Amino acid sequence: MRRLRLQFIVSISLLFLPAMMVLMGFDRPGVSTFALLWFVIGGYWFVRSFLNPLEKLWKTMRALDPEVQYATYQKFLKKTYHHLNEQEQRIAREKKGREEMESLLFSMVEGVVATDSSGRISFLNPAAEKIFQIEHGSALGKYPREVWREFELVEMFHQVFVTGQPQSREFQMDTPQKTYVKVEIIPIRWGEEEEGQGVLAIVRDFTRMRRLETMRTDFVANVSHELRTPLTSIKGFIETLLDGGLESKETTKRFLTIMYQETDRFSRLISDLLDLSRIESGQTELNRSKLYLAPLVEEVRLTLQDRLAEKNITLSVELGPTAVWADEDLIREVLVNLIDNAIKYSPPGGHIRVMEINRGDEQEFIVCDTGIGIPKDSIPRIFERFYRVDKARSREMGGTGLGLSIVKHIIERHDGKVWVESELGKGSCFHFTLTKYQEGKE
Numbered sequence: 001m002r003r004l005r006l007q008f009i010v011s012i013s014l015l016f017l018p019a020m021m022v023l024m025g026f027d028r029p030g031v032s033t034f035a036l037l038w039f040v041i042g043g044y045w046f047v048r049s050f051l052n053p054l055e056k057l058w059k060t061m062r063a064l065d066p067e068v069q070y071a072t073y074q075k076f077l078k079k080t081y082h083h084l085n086e087q088e089q090r091i092a093r094e095k096k097g098r099e100e101m102e103s104l105l106f107s108m109v110e111g112v113v114a115t116d117s118s119g120r121i122s123f124l125n126p127a128a129e130k131i132f133q134i135e136h137g138s139a140l141g142k143y144p145r146e147v148w149r150e151f152e153l154v155e156m157f158h159q160v161f162v163t164g165q166p167q168s169r170e171f172q173m174d175t176p177q178k179t180y181v182k183v184e185i186i187p188i189r190w191g192e193e194e195e196g197q198g199v200l201a202i203v204r205d206f207t208r209m210r211r212l213e214t215m216r217t218d219f220v221a222n223v224s225h226e227l228r229t230p231l232t233s234i235k236g237f238i239e240t241l242l243d244g245g246l247e248s249k250e251t252t253k254r255f256l257t258i259m260y261q262e263t264d265r266f267s268r269l270i271s272d273l274l275d276l277s278r279i280e281s282g283q284t285e286l287n288r289s290k291l292y293l294a295p296l297v298e299e300v301r302l303t304l305q306d307r308l309a310e311k312n313i314t315l316s317v318e319l320g321p322t323a324v325w326a327d328e329d330l331i332r333e334v335l336v337n338l339i340d341n342a343i344k345y346s347p348p349g350g351h352i353r354v355m356e357i358n359r360g361d362e363q364e365f366i367v368c369d370t371g372i373g374i375p376k377d378s379i380p381r382i383f384e385r386f387y388r389v390d391k392a393r394s395r396e397m398g399g400t401g402l403g404l405s406i407v408k409h410i411i412e413r414h415d416g417k418v419w420v421e422s423e424l425g426k427g428s429c430f431h432f433t434l435t436k437y438q439e440g441k442e
Contacts, residue, residue: 105123105125106125106126108125108127109127110127110202110203110204111124111125111127111128111129111130111131111132111181111201111202111203111204111205112124112125112127112128112200112201112202112203113125113128113200113201113203114188114198114199114200114201115144115157115161115198115199116197116198117197117198119143119144119157119158119161119198120141120142120143121139121140121141121142121143121144121147122140122141122198123140124139124140127203128203131173131179131181131203131205132147132148132173132203134147144157144158149174150171150173150174152169152171153171153183156169156183156185157185157199157201160185160186160187160199161187161198161199164187164189165187166184166185166186166187167184167185168182168183168184168185169182169183170182170183170206171183178207179205179207180205180206180207180210181203181204181205181206181207182203182204182206183201183202183203183204184201184202184204185199185200185201185202186199186200187199187200188200227266227269230262230263230265230266230269231266233258233259233262234259234262234263234266237255237256237258237259238259240255241255269402273402275333275402275406286326286327286330286413286414287327287328287329288325288326288327289325289326289327289328290323290325290437291323291324291325291326291328291331291437292319292321292322292323292324293319293324293331293335293354293356293365294317294319294320294321296328296331296332296335297317297319297335297339297354298317299332300332300335300336300339301315301317301339303336304336304339304340304343307340307343308343311343311346311347311348311349311350312348312349313343313346313348313349313350313351313352314350314351314352315339315351315352315353315354316351316352316353316354317354318353318354318355318356319354319355319356319365320356322356322358322363322436323436323437324363324434324435324436324437325434325435325436325437325438326414326434326435327414330410330413330414331410331414331434333406333407333410334406334407334410334411334432335354335367337403337404337406337407338367338407338430339352339354339367340403341369341403341404341430342367342368342369342371342428343369345369345371345372345428346369346370346371346427347370347371347372350369350370350371351369351370352367352368352369352370353366353367353368354366354367354368355368359433361435361436362416362433362434362435362436363433363434363435363436364431364432364433365431365432365433365434366429366430366431367429367430368427368428368429368430369427369428369429370426370427371427371428372424372425372427373422373423373424373425373426373427373428374420374422374424374428375424379420379422382404382420383404383405383407383408383418384405385401385402385405386401386402386405387401407430407432411432411433411434414434414435415435416432416433416434416435417431417432417433418430418431418432418433419431419432
């Protein structure tokens with residue numbers, strides 16, 4: 001503004017410079033003519049540079065507000081200043097609103113995709129790029145058919161763009177891991193009666209929900225099957241006994257023994273289900289304390305001594321005096337499950353080792369056996385509920401298929417990790433980590 005004022009003052013001064021020269025006595029021949037010519041040219045330049053723009057500005061202001069009358073240029077300029085100030089504030093508000101909207105869209109969990117009036121993708125937030133596994137910024141300016149291979153999804157964009165009717169559909173994306181998404185697309189209109197200016201798509205990834213539903217269905221099916229097996233067996237033996245089997249004491253005793261075993265298996269299954277439900281729900285608090293695993297393994301050895309002696313399996317404990325911060329009862333359950341599994345799947349005369357490795361703030365514990373081992377394709381699923389490598393053999397040994405799942409959840413509740421390394425015919429090693437005890441935690 002100061003610069004404009006200075007330019008105006010200098011222009012006025014230069015415009016009247018020849019007249020001032022005449023008044024000051026420079027009346028040589030030709031000076032008056034020069035002054036007149038200078039004044040005409042300077043006046044034309046002054047009108048063109050200053051007055052014409054002011055006239056255009058005045059017309060613009062009248063167009064914006066026809067009822068406003070300006071008595072003087074001073075009031076006109078004052079009104080113009082206020083109007084420009086209001087426009088500047090409005091632009092600032094709109095800019096802030098746009099930034100807030102962009103921030104909101106970028107922080108949304110749902111994916112957002114928008115196309116312009118030509119059908120090209122004009123906006124794609126990070127959530128959408130993650131869901132569709134698209135490199136950042138690579139989809140902008142492209143048509144949907146150039147970005148996605150799913151014909152139904154591309155056709156959905158096209159139909160909403162052409163017809164202006166909202167659509168909603170679920171898709172299974174063609175990705176390395178199955179991804180399930182729900183896409184809702186609506187037309188973008190600035191007014192109810194105006195034509196669409198593009199489309200807006202909201203994308204929700206419900207893969208986790210679908211997997212949970214599948215897990216729940218599988219869980220119900222597995223539980224039903226596991227419960228039905230012993231009940232069917234017990235019912236069959238009872239019917240046999242009622243049909244005359246009671247006359248033979250030998251048959252009765254054999255049937256009752258099998259029924260007792262099936263009932264015991266049934267009881268173990270219910271107990272494991274309750275334990276797994278309790279651990280998964282997180283309703284029980286961890287009673288952590290300073291814990292040494294060496295004496296705990298000795299307790300487990302005494303508990304399983306008869307089974308170790310029956311198969312002539314030796315158990316060596318190679319644990320040092322390192323204490324961990326853990327729940328004694330839950331870690332005892334981990335050790336019972338892992339050592340019991342090692343006994344089940346080790347041949348007579350086998351050997352089980354319990355070792356540890358220092359891992360900084362964590363301590364890694366390992367339970368190794370010389371058993372039959374686990375196939376490579378089964379290792380990723382070994383900690384799933386009811387998963388068995390050999391279902392017939394597992395049931396024959398009295399397994400419920402829940403032991404390793406319980407181990408996994410207990411260790412994860414302790415913020416640790418659990419995994420297995422195995423080789424067919426040579427044995428398996430189950431690893432888990434626990435946080436070391438530090439003074440002042442109690």
